Amino acid sequence: MSRLFGEIRQIGYVVRDLDASVHKWLELGVGPWFIVKDIQTDYFRYRGEDSPVQMSIALANSGDIQLELIQQHNDAPSGYLDFLDAGHEGAQHVAYWTDDYQSLYDKAIAAGFTVLHEGAIGGEQGRFAYFATEFDPGTVVEISDISGPKGQVFDYIKNTAATWDGTDPIRVTP
Structure with a gap:
């Protein structure tokens, strides 16, 4: 538990091949995987500058922890590309979820954290920010x-995983 951010809810992996990574996780029995190809962000900024990142993601839960796989498709500046360019692939970040995003964002900035990249998917209630906190790979x-539809989707993924019988392991979302 982080005194500032709360409980870790997600581990994010930056991968070069999303489909191959999903299949490796399926071999471990983790699923089902919900894949969103070619995510459309409302905006994406890297170190304060707009960046046209193109990416796909896959989400699944193992208990209360959500796993996110991220594949960036272009060379637009991002924390994901920084991670890959440093020779890494795998766990890149831990995520904390909040119903009061602006308050947590402001507390992080007041505590001296700087934004690595940030954006939104699906409107104001789909905001996210990554802070430049990496001291070892995987510590962003x-x-x-999660105050809006994203929180409902995350709950659905968790509940589906809890009763998953191994059928329909890959679910591609339009």
């Missing part, structure tokens, strides 16, 4: 607003 901190 993300905060994510």
